[in-house]
Amino acid sequence: QVQLVESGGGLVQAGDSLRLSCAASGLTFTASTVGWFRQVPGKERMLIARITRSGGSTYYGDSVKGRFTISRDNAKNTVYLQMNSLKPEDTAVYYCAAGQRYFGDYSRQGMYDYWGQGTQVTVSS
Secondary structure (H helix, E strand, C coil): CCEEEEECCEEEECCCCEEEEEEEECCCHHHCEEEEEEECCCCCCEEEEEECCCCCCEEECCCCCCCEEEEEECCCCEEEEEECCCCHHHCEEEEEEEECCCCCCCCCHHHCCEECCCEEEEEEC
């Protein structure tokens, strides 16, 4: 049974930092591209960061570029999202997701076969 479990969310003030973790089990983690998405009520879930199987390539959405860093530790089957200089507009539920197709557009949610349950991040002004 595949599980992705996010942790590390919480309530912080603007300018603070948080590190989210996504711990994976039940899948070949080194064969998985992993993305972090976020969603606010009434809006579409949006990809904000993505990392390839080896960790050699990353992608960031414009809204988080320069502030967030995605990384992975394949020995621990875990992907991290370091979030610095948090803003109130970063408030959302954050989800990690994993996909194992070798070809395709990983900007699309449909490429991700496995999803975590989400963790709430709230940034107060």
